[in-house]
Amino acid sequence: MTDTRFHAPERLDEAIGLLTADDEARPLAGGQTLVAMLNAELLRPRAIVSLHRIAALKGVERRAGGSLWIGAMTTHSALAASAELRGAHRLLAEAAARIGHEAIRNRGTIGGAVAHADPSADYPAALVALDAEIEIEGPRGKRSLPAHQFFRGFLTTALEPGELVTGVVLLPGPAKAATRFEKLARVEGDFATASVAVVLGLDAGRVTSARLTLGGCGSVPIQSIEAEQIIAGHTLSDAVLKKAGELLAAAADPIDDVRGTAAYRRAIIPGLVARAVRSALAKGAA
Numbered sequence: 001m002t003d004t005r006f007h008a009p010e011r012l013d014e015a016i017g018l019l020t021a022d023d024e025a026r027p028l029a030g031g032q033t034l035v036a037m038l039n040a041e042l043l044r045p046r047a048i049v050s051l052h053r054i055a056a057l058k059g060v061e062r063r064a065g066g067s068l069w070i071g072a073m074t075t076h077s078a079l080a081a082s083a084e085l086r087g088a089h090r091l092l093a094e095a096a097a098r099i100g101h102e103a104i105r106n107r108g109t110i111g112g113a114v115a116h117a118d119p120s121a122d123y124p125a126a127l128v129a130l131d132a133e134i135e136i137e138g139p140r141g142k143r144s145l146p147a148h149q150f151f152r153g154f155l156t157t158a159l160e161p162g163e164l165v166t167g168v169v170l171l172p173g174p175a176k177a178a179t180r181f182e183k184l185a186r187v188e189g190d191f192a193t194a195s196v197a198v199v200l201g202l203d204a205g206r207v208t209s210a211r212l213t214l215g216g217c218g219s220v221p222i223q224s225i226e227a228e229q230i231i232a233g234h235t236l237s238d239a240v241l242k243k244a245g246e247l248l249a250a251a252a253d254p255i256d257d258v259r260g261t262a263a264y265r266r267a268i269i270p271g272l273v274a275r276a277v278r279s280a281l282a283k284g285a286a
Helices: 012-021 034-039 076-080 087-097 102-107 110-116 123-129 225-231 238-251 262-283
Strands: 005-007 026-028 047-050 060-062 068-071 133-138 141-146 151-153 164-170 177-184 194-203 206-215
Touching: 012 047, 012 133, 012 164, 076 087, 076 102, 076 110, 087 123, 087 164, 087 177, 087 194, 110 123, 110 164, 123 194, 123 206, 177 262, 194 262, 206 225, 206 238, 206 262, 225 238, 238 262
Parallel strands: 005 047, 026 047
Antiparallel strands: 060 068, 068 164, 133 141, 133 164, 177 194, 194 206
């Protein structure tokens, strides 16, 4: 690694300039994945551009209209403990709390995790369920994309050369919302064999809207409009929950890997969905 240059700019435009000038340069956010890949010699970039000194990428801000901006360099532990994540936004805190172990949560950042786009990671499903916007900046300026358009495939995003994830915007959710991030993993702290992110809009104890998103069951987060329509506005009997889970299982496109076979993942989805919805309702609105 002695031939790799290290840069630590203090301004976002400097970082973008360094990344644009060298197509083999890699940004360093939390480093929980990048450093492991460097140690395993899976990557040997000519330059590393640290984002840790860029103040514009840090913080959590409540914006007019009820939306919430989260800087890309915000750590998982900060999100897990954030008092700003309430109502429907509480789902993101639940997902952050399930990431890895304490040391990883203290260093890893939401921007780094989102840009890495591992489909078994915890944020992608939660962000799609929340209709989050991903803020991007690069040599051609600023833009934003809905999370479901940002994630394109396994470790693949809509980012273009020189672009960085600069923040995540959580749009206002239902006035009263119940949430649950349910995750099945081989051991605590592992990536998900399968996960489900749930946001339920409530009115007088009745479910008026539903967002259900699967993680770890395809190259991108998986949704089913039919499953959400079955949950919203209906009495949530065992039969209704089973049907919603079956629709999501049918929409999934899992693979065989060390965390489970495709068949196993499909088999557990209905039970995982039912458990997540029941847990959200039991917890009640925030």
